[in-house]
Amino acid sequence: MPDQSFPAYRRLLTSSEFDTVFKDNHVRVSSPEFLVLAALTNLPASRLGMVIGKKNTNQANDRNKIKRAIRETFRKNFPHQPSVDVVIVSRKAVDPEFPTKLNTILDEIWSKLSRKISTKVDNG
RNA sequence: CGAGCUAACUAGGCAAUCGCUGCUGUACAUUUUCGGAUGUUACGGGAGAGGAAAGUCCGGGCUCCAUAGGGAAAGGUGCCAGGUAACUCCUGGGGGGCGUAAGCCUACGGAAAGUGCAGCAGAAAAUAUACCGCCUACUUCGGUAGGUAAGGGUGAAAAGGUGCGGUAAGAGCGCACCGCGUGGACGGUAACGUGCAUGGCAGUGUAAACCCCACCGGGAGCAAGACCAAAUAGGAAUCCUUGGGUGCGUCCCGCACUGGAUUCGGGUAGGUCGCUUGAGGUUAUUGGUGACGAUAGCCCUAGAUGAAUGAUUGUCCACGACAGAACCCGGCUUAUCGGUUGGCUCAAAUA
Numbered sequence: 001m002p003d004q005s006f007p008a009y010r011r012l013l014t015s016s017e018f019d020t021v022f023k024d025n026h027v028r029v030s031s032p033e034f035l036v037l038a039a040l041t042n043l044p045a046s047r048l049g050m051v052i053g054k055k056n057t058n059q060a061n062d063r064n065k066i067k068r069a070i071r072e073t074f075r076k077n078f079p080h081q082p083s084v085d086v087v088i089v090s091r092k093a094v095d096p097e098f099p100t101k102l103n104t105i106l107d108e109i110w111s112k113l114s115r116k117i118s119t120k121v122d123n124g
Numbered sequence: 125c126g127a128g129c130u131a132a133c134u135a136g137g138c139a140a141u142c143g144c145u146g147c148u149g150u151a152c153a154u155u156u157u158c159g160g161a162u163g164u165u166a167c168g169g170g171a172g173a174g175g176a177a178a179g180u181c182c183g184g185g186c187u188c189c190a191u192a193g194g195g196a197a198a199g200g201u202g203c204c205a206g207g208u209a210a211c212u213c214c215u216g217g218g219g220g221g222c223g224u225a226a227g228c229c230u231a232c233g234g235a236a237a238g239u240g241c242a243g244c245a246g247a248a249a250a251u252a253u254a255c256c257g258c259c260u261a262c263u264u265c266g267g268u269a270g271g272u273a274a275g276g277g278u279g280a281a282a283a284g285g286u287g288c289g290g291u292a293a294g295a296g297c298g299c300a301c302c303g304c305g306u307g308g309a310c311g312g313u314a315a316c317g318u319g320c321a322u323g324g325c326a327g328u329g330u331a332a333a334c335c336c337c338a339c340c341g342g343g344a345g346c347a348a349g350a351c352c353a354a355a356u357a358g359g360a361a362u363c364c365u366u367g368g369g370u371g372c373g374u375c376c377c378g379c380a381c382u383g384g385a386u387u388c389g390g391g392u393a394g395g396u397c398g399c400u401u402g403a404g405g406u407u408a409u410u411g412g413u414g415a416c417g418a419u420a421g422c423c424c425u426a427g428a429u430g431a432a433u434g435a436u437u438g439u440c441c442a443c444g445a446c447a448g449a450a451c452c453c454g455g456c457u458u459a460u461c462g463g464u465u466g467g468c469u470c471a472a473a474u475a
Contacts (some may be wrong), residue, residue, distance in 0.1 A: 005140060009164050012430065016393080044164095049430060060178090061447050064434090072435050075143070099435090 006075040012049030012085060021049065021087045027116045032093035033105055036113055038084040040121075045080040050090045057096070065096040071105040079114055082121050086113070 012018055024048075025037035034074075051072055052063045070088055078086075096102065 006143060007164070014394080015430075018430070051430080059447075064448060067431095068434055072143080076435085103435090 004075055006071065009043075010045050010047055010058055010075070010085065017047075017085065018049055018051075018087060018096045025087075026099045027084070027107055027113065027120055029113045029116065031105065031109060033091055033102075034094065034109060035089045035091060037087045037089075038097055038107060038113060038117060039086050040117075041083050043085075045074060046078060046083045047083070047085045048078075049087045051087060053090060053123050055105060056090055056092045056094065060124075062096040065099070066090055066102070069096075069099060069102045069106060077107060078110050082117060088106050 008120045012021070021037055025039050027038040029036040029038075048071070050067055052066050055112075057063045057066060074086075094102070
C-alpha cells in the first residue's frame with residue numbers, strides 16, 4: 001500500500017512553481033475534460049497543482065467538487081517516483097454532476113501519464 | 125377532516141477505513157538573552173461552511189488618503205411616530221387598494237411656480253368648442269338663425285356624481301346626500317379622524333419626466349493597511365586606504381582598471397500581522413403594544429491563502445434541493461427537494 005497522505009510538500013504552492021511547469025513541461029496528456037502537463041524534478045515526491053477556471057466552471061461549488069475528485073484520485077493512485085511536478089487544467093467538457101464518471105476519467109489520465117513518464121525516463 | 129393565512133425551526137442519519145486545515149497536550153529535534161521560541165518530526169485529544177455562505181443592491185464598523193469654516197453640484201431619501209451604530213431596514217399607527225375572512229400590497233410630499241410629454245379615435249383634450257340629438261322662431265319644407273350640454277357617439281380621461289324640483293328644452297339655476305375648496309371646533313405627540321359652518325365649485329393625467337420643497341450627504345477599499353525581509357538598481361554616514369587593491373607577469377619595472385569594510389536606508393520574491401471576543405451568543409429577571417432596551421449569570425462556536433471541511437464502502441429512511449466562508453456585522457433581493465411546530469381565518473360537521 002503506497003503512502004496516501006497529501007501534505008503541503010506534495011502540492012505546488014507558488015505561482016513561480018506553476019510557471020516553471022507551464023514553461024518546461026516534458027510530458028502532456030489531454031482529454032476533452034482535462035489537460036495535464038508534467039515536468040521531471042529531483043524532489044522526494046511528485047507534486048500536484050490544479051487550475052480550475054471560472055470560465056468553464058461557473059459555480060464555486062462545482063469547482064470544489066472537481067478539485068476534490070482530482071485530489072483524491074491523485075493521492076490514492078499516483079506514484080511518488082519518478083518525481084514530477086504536475087499541473088492539471090480543467091476544460092469545458094468537465095461535468096461535476098456525475099462523480100463516478102469523473103473518477104474513472106481521472107484514473108485513466110493518471111495511469112496514462114505515469115506510463116508516459118516511465119518511458120520518458122527509460123529513454124533518458 | 126378540508127381550503128387557506130401567518131410566525132418560527134430544520135437542511136439526511138449511523139458505522140468503518142483513507143485523507144485535508146487550524147487549535148491543543150506529551151515526547152523529540154533545533155535554537156536561546158534560560159523566560160521561551162521554532163518544527164516538511166512522532167503519538168494522542170478536540171474543532172472545522174450557510175439559510176441563503178450567493179447577488180454585491182443599501183447601511184455601519186475598521187483602515188488609508190483628503191479636509192480651516194461654510195455653501196453648491198452629482199447622488200440618495202420622501203405619510204406620521206418610534207427602534208437602531210446606521211439604513212432605502214424593522215416595529216407600531218394613519219390614508220388608499222385587494223380579499224367572505226385570517227391577512228396581503230402600497231415610491232404614500234408638491235401638478236393653485238414654471239417647462240415638457242400624452243399615439244389612435246373623437247366636433248372638441250382646455251384659449252375652448254357642438255357631429256348626431258333636444259327645444260324655440262322662421263321656412264321656398266331642402267334647411268336657416270338662436271338656445272342647450274340632460275341623452276347618443278369617441279376615448280384611459282369630456283369642466284363634479286346621484287335623486288328631486290325647475291324649464292320651451294336644459295343647465296349648481298335651486299335643494300338633499302356624497303365629493304371638492306375655505307374657515308374655525310373637538311380628539312390625537314403626529315400622520316390623520318370626527319362633526320359644524322360656508323362657497324355652487326377652482327379644474328385632465330404624468331413628478332420611479334425635468335423641476336420645486338424638506339432632509340441626508342468627501343473618496344477609496346482587507347489586493348484596505350502595518351511590519352519583517354534574500355535579491356537587485358542607484359544612494360547616505362563612519363572607519364581604513366591613496367607608497368593600497370585587482371589583472372597581465374617567475375619577480376622588479378611597466379601598463380590597464382579602480383577603492384575596501386561596517387552601518388544606515390531602500391524595498392522585489394517570500395513571509396508575519398490585520399484574522400476573528402463580536403453593535404457575539406444564551407438563560408433568568410425586568411421596561412415597552414412592538415421593533416428593541418436595561419441588569420445579572422454562563423459560554424467561546426471555521427479562519428483557509430494555488431486556497432481545508434472530503435472520498436470510498438456498508439446500512440437505514442421520508443431517497444436528500446439550492447448551493448461553498450475569504451476583514452467583520454445589520455438588512456434587502458434572488459435560488460431552494462422536503463420535513464416539523466405554534467397561532468389564526470373560512471367552510472362543513474358535532475354538541
